[in-house]
Structure formats: C-alpha cells, structure tokens
Amino acid sequence: xxxxxxxxxxxxxxxxxxxxIDIPNYFWFTGxxxxxxxxxxxxxxxxxxxxxxxxxxxxLLAFVLLIAAPLNLIDDLRQPGRILNFFLYGWExxxxxxxxxxxxxxxxxxxxxxxxxxxLYKPYFRRNSTQQRTKEEIEKDEKLGFMLxxxxxxxxxxxxxxxxxxxxxxxxxxxxxxxxxxxxxxxSAMVSGTGLLIIVLPLFQKFFxxxxxxxxxxxxxxxxxxxxxxxxxxxxxxxxxxxAITFNSAEKYPLSLFFGEHLMEVIxxxxxxxxxxxxxxxxxxxxxxxxxxxxxxxILSAVGVWLFRWNTVIGGQSIGKTTPFLLEYHPHLFxxxxxxxxxxxxxxxxxxxxxxxxxxxxxKEMAKYYVNxxxx
Amino acid sequence: MSEEKSSVKRRDxxxxxxxxxxxxxxxATGAKAFSLTNPGREKKDKRHIGQETKRFVMVMDLRKCVGxxxxxxxxxxxxxVPKEKYRTYVPEYELGVFPDVRKxxxxxxxxxxxxxxxxxxxxxxxxxxxxxxxxxxxxxICWGCGYCINACPYDKRYFxxxxxxxxxxxxCAHRLDAGLLPACVESxxxxxxxxxxxxxxNSEVSKLLKQFPxxxxxxxxxxxxxxxxxxxxxxxxxxPFSLGLLDDKVKQKDGLTPKEWSSKGV
Numbered sequence: 001x002x003x004x005x006x007x008x009x010x011x012x013x014x015x016x017x018x019x020x021i022d023i024p025n026y027f028w029f030t031g032x033x034x035x036x037x038x039x040x041x042x043x044x045x046x047x048x049x050x051x052x053x054x055x056x057x058x059x060l061l062a063f064v065l066l067i068a069a070p071l072n073l074i075d076d077l078r079q080p081g082r083i084l085n086f087f088l089y090g091w092e093x094x095x096x097x098x099x100x101x102x103x104x105x106x107x108x109x110x111x112x113x114x115x116x117x118x119x120l121y122k123p124y125f126r127r128n129s130t131q132q133r134t135k136e137e138i139e140k141d142e143k144l145g146f147m148l149x150x151x152x153x154x155x156x157x158x159x160x161x162x163x164x165x166x167x168x169x170x171x172x173x174x175x176x177x178x179x180x181x182x183x184x185x186x187x188s189a190m191v192s193g194t195g196l197l198i199i200v201l202p203l204f205q206k207f208f209x210x211x212x213x214x215x216x217x218x219x220x221x222x223x224x225x226x227x228x229x230x231x232x233x234x235x236x237x238x239x240x241x242x243x244a245i246t247f248n249s250a251e252k253y254p255l256s257l258f259f260g261e262h263l264m265e266v267i268x269x270x271x272x273x274x275x276x277x278x279x280x281x282x283x284x285x286x287x288x289x290x291x292x293x294x295x296x297x298x299i300l301s302a303v304g305v306w307l308f309r310w311n312t313v314i315g316g317q318s319i320g321k322t323t324p325f326l327l328e329y330h331p332h333l334f335x336x337x338x339x340x341x342x343x344x345x346x347x348x349x350x351x352x353x354x355x356x357x358x359x360x361x362x363x364k365e366m367a368k369y370y371v372n373x374x375x376x
Numbered sequence: 377m378s379e380e381k382s383s384v385k386r387r388d389x390x391x392x393x394x395x396x397x398x399x400x401x402x403x404a405t406g407a408k409a410f411s412l413t414n415p416g417r418e419k420k421d422k423r424h425i426g427q428e429t430k431r432f433v434m435v436m437d438l439r440k441c442v443g444x445x446x447x448x449x450x451x452x453x454x455x456x457v458p459k460e461k462y463r464t465y466v467p468e469y470e471l472g473v474f475p476d477v478r479k480x481x482x483x484x485x486x487x488x489x490x491x492x493x494x495x496x497x498x499x500x501x502x503x504x505x506x507x508x509x510x511x512x513x514x515x516x517i518c519w520g521c522g523y524c525i526n527a528c529p530y531d532k533r534y535f536x537x538x539x540x541x542x543x544x545x546x547x548c549a550h551r552l553d554a555g556l557l558p559a560c561v562e563s564x565x566x567x568x569x570x571x572x573x574x575x576x577x578n579s580e581v582s583k584l585l586k587q588f589p590x591x592x593x594x595x596x597x598x599x600x601x602x603x604x605x606x607x608x609x610x611x612x613x614x615x616p617f618s619l620g621l622l623d624d625k626v627k628q629k630d631g632l633t634p635k636e637w638s639s640k641g642v
Contacts, residue, residue: 006471006472006473007469007470007471007611007612008469008470009467009468009469009470009616010467010468010469010470010479011467011468012465012467012468013462013465013467014635014637014638014639015531015534015637016534016535016635016636016637017522017525017526017637018521018522018523018525018526018535019522019526020636073521076521076522077519077520077521078519078520078521078522078535078540078541079518079519079520079540079541080519082500082517082518082519082520083519085500085502085517085518085519086499086500086519088409088410088411089411089413089414089415089500089501089502089517090411090412090413090414090498090499090500090501090502090517091410091411091412091501092412092413092501093495093496093497093498093499093501096496096497097496097497097498097499097523098497099497099499099521099523100499166523169497169527170493170497170526170527171493171529171597171598172493172526172527172528172529172530172597173526176526250596250614254616261640317526317637318640320616320639321528321529321530321531321615321616322467322484322530322531322615322616323531323616323639324616324639325616325639325640326639326640327637327638327639327640328634328637328638328639328640329636329637330634330635330636330637330638331636332636
C-alpha cells in the first residue's frame, strides 16, 4: 500500500471565480443559433428538399438567438460601460485571445443571417404583390441565397466554435483544456438546436399560422435528425473522456476527482436521461411517430445540453488551482450574473422571437409548402 | 441672380469645409483610438514601461519562512487590498500523520511569469508585462471579463470589488520604481522573501539562485514563473494537494451562509 506523504491543508484562501451562470447560457444560445442556421442550410445549400418548409423559420430562430446571446456576455462584464475598449485596444493579442475573435464573428454572423433572410422573404415584402417576378430575378435570388448560405455555414461553425476555443485555450483549468472543446461544443450544439426546433416549431405552426397544423412528418424527421446528432455527440464525448481521464498526464487527477464527485449527476442526468432517451425516441419508429414523446425528447435534449454547458463552465472553474478539492457555486438570485439575469435574457429571447416573426412573413412562406401539398 | 449664386457658393464652401473638418476629426481620433496595445503604453507612461534594463524576480527561501503572515498583512496595507481578497498569502499545510508530522508554509504571490498566460488572452490589452517583467493591469482599460483570472494557473488574480476590474500583485511596482523593496519583502521577519534584478549578477537574488537549487510552482504550466523557491517540498509543488480545507469546514460548521464561490469542504 502506497501511503505516500499525506498532506492536509490547514489554512489557505478560497478564491472567487469570474464566470457565472451567464456564460453557460451564452454558450447554449450561440450553439443553438449555429445549429438552427445549419439546419436551415440543409435546404438552401445542400438541396435537401424535405427541410425546405422550415428553412426560413429556423433561419429567423438562428438570428434571434444570436441577437440575445451576447447580452449574456455584457451582463457578465464587471465594467460593461467600457465595452468600447474591447474594440479599440489590445489588438496585438488577437492571435492568442479567442475572445477577441468574437468581435468579428458576433458582428458578421447576424448581418449575414439578416441578408439571407431578406433575400428569402424579398418577394413577400413587395407592396404590389400582384407584380410577378421574372424567372431571372428568382434565379438570381436563389443563387445569392445559396452563396450566403455557403458562406454562412463556416461562419456559424466559427461563431460557436470560437466559444470552444475560449475554454480550450485555458490550460490552467483541466476540464477546459482539450483541443476537442470546439468540436465537442459544436456536436452538442447541434443537439440543443434541433431540440429547440422540435419545441418551437409545432408551437408556431399550431398557433401562429393560417393553416394551423403541425407538420408531424417534419417533427418525426427532426427527431431522427436529433438522434443522429446525439450519436455524433456521444462518439466525440467518448473520445474526450477516455483520453482526458484515462490516458492523460497530471490533468487526469483533478478530472477524475471532478467526475468522481459528479458521477451520478453526469451519468444519470446528462447521459442517460438527456442523451440516451432522446436518441432512442428518435431511432424508434413507433416512438418517433408520437408527437408528445418526441416533444419530451426535444425538451430533454435541449435541457441536457444546457446542463453540459453548465457542468463544463461552472464545473471547470470549481476545480481548485491552489486550493484543495472542489469549489461550490451559489449563483446570486438578483443583480448582474444572477438567476434573474437568465430569466430576463430568456424573456427577451421570447420577445425578440415574437418581434421578428411579426416582421418577417415566415408563415406565408411556410404555407406555400403545405397549401400546395393539399392541392396536389 | 448674383445673390443666389453667392449663397450657393457659400453653402458649397460650408459643406466642403465641414466635410473636410469631419474627415480630419475622424482620422485624428481614429489614429488615436485604435491601438495594438493600450493608450498608456503608447504614450510611454513610465508606470507602463518600467525599468527597461532590469528583470525583477523574487526568491522564497522556505527554510526561513515561519508562516507569520506579516507579508500578507503588509501587502493588504500597502496596496489597499479589499476584504477577503489577497495578493499574497501563506497557506499552512500539515505533512504526514501524527505523530510523524510537520508543518509547511508556502508563501505565494503572482509569479510575474516570463510567458504569462493571463496576458496573451486579454482582449482589451489592459494587462501586460512591463519591460522589467512585472505583470500589471491598467485599471482604466480593463472591462472585467475575467478571462485572465481563469487563465492564471496560480489563482493569483481576483476581481477588485471596489474598482470592478481584474487586480493582482504588482511586485509593488510603485515602490520598485521609487527604489524601494516590495512591502512583503520589507516586512518579512525571517528574511525569507528576497526580491531583486536577475539581470544583475551581483544582486542578492542572482547570488542565491547560483548558490542553491531552486524551483518554481507548477513548472508544467509552461508559464515560466519568475518567483523561485528554495527548499520547496515536492509534495506541495504541484498544487492543489489535499482534499480538505479546514478553514471552510469550520465556516460550514458555524452555519455561515456560503459565498458565491466557496470550498466544497472535506
């Protein structure tokens, strides 16, 4: 038996950590936005016609999510009034500070989505709707839409991938420090984004369109897509965890301490409840046909990814650097970076969704597919 | 007609000059505004540049540390460090099991690394290393994102609740620049803390480092710390090194409400 030298800490300080509940929420928002954009590109760029009816809708969802997301960051700042300094100074750190990349990405990405949405909905914005568009005009717009979508995909991947870089670059925190972090974030983002679409799409189709019907075939299709995204997510997580905990050098000790402490939480909630169950639902033909079960799976997967973001950001910071064992985080109820901030941010998201959906004629565009179907 | 013409001319003139002035004003602010570093460094402010030919380091002679915390107190006093925050402190450890047990002290402060991971991630250029190696934060520029605090492998940065920006040990740069010693060095009763210029081969730090084997905390961090330890026990070099923290356990027992971040206990 190797007792080694037993060390007990008698006294030290308990340090604070800078990032609170706002940050996992921010990561969840940008991730879901990137996923919604990519799903919308299935039709625009990859020509998958079966996803065409929801292409416009998920594009708008991607836009709204990305407008609400950075507010989390501003709320997390201790000096939000100095936001201009971020744009003005410190450009020599551009290659080494992934946070700096966000300046360009967070500005370019929503503009691109907006341009794409404008082209998509241009015919519906015309005052004189009787005026027919020429074939050339339509072709030109389709080409432009394809181009923007094609530029948009790497941009969407970057806008979420860079958040993975923010964490992955921090070698001081073993849970963050892996080159897999951007891919890990992207894979789980596809899960949460699809989950969110499964929740939001039927709501809008049922209550805010003229045809007032949920496209159950589309929901089943999304459930299956979700299942495949979960498979990809699980495979990447498998590589991550095996290398991080088993085959790692010194970092494996704090990591096994962390995962040992949260074992039940991670396995039961994050993996079995929020990943395995939605995956089974998506792959099982009988279950995927039942709308309510699919909706349940969608909610589970969206919540599960939020918990994964939380466990990564908060959990990573809970690992002591100079202090023994783990720290515990008790978020404030009110004030900046508090539970109330998150509630406010989600409320704003809902308001923004309502606002954007009122401005853009997504329902008329979507109706095109369903009304035509009936006629044929 | 001529009146009209002249008024058009005048309007033209006003338009052109105001446009010109506008461009001039914009480019002037533009030239000033965007910066690779930050305004203080561009202006070559002495506090930002430091003492160009020197490289300040610290040596901790652990054979002499008695864990009296005079350094922690002197630092708080000198630098107005807020309640519950520390730029330097001396944790106490118990090595071994009773009755074969002895105490160890590990004075710590910012390592003023040669490759500081906190500096490279700063998105505003607020934190940087002076030419003499002292890593400082420009409190007028920092926007409080906390990236540097997470990037430091040694936990030596904190948010100052009074100024709401990242804060840290400066090696008492204001004292160094005035030819004085850092407050913690000045107050060390056992002479365990020695600071000086490592570029000067006659300085006390250079002599000590030549004479005794010295090491740094967490050398695997890749940051190349510039606070050297003589007589550091390998068991506590890696940090963190034990599961329990008695301090927080006592607080828990006393039923104090936990802070936003607190130790999970034993």
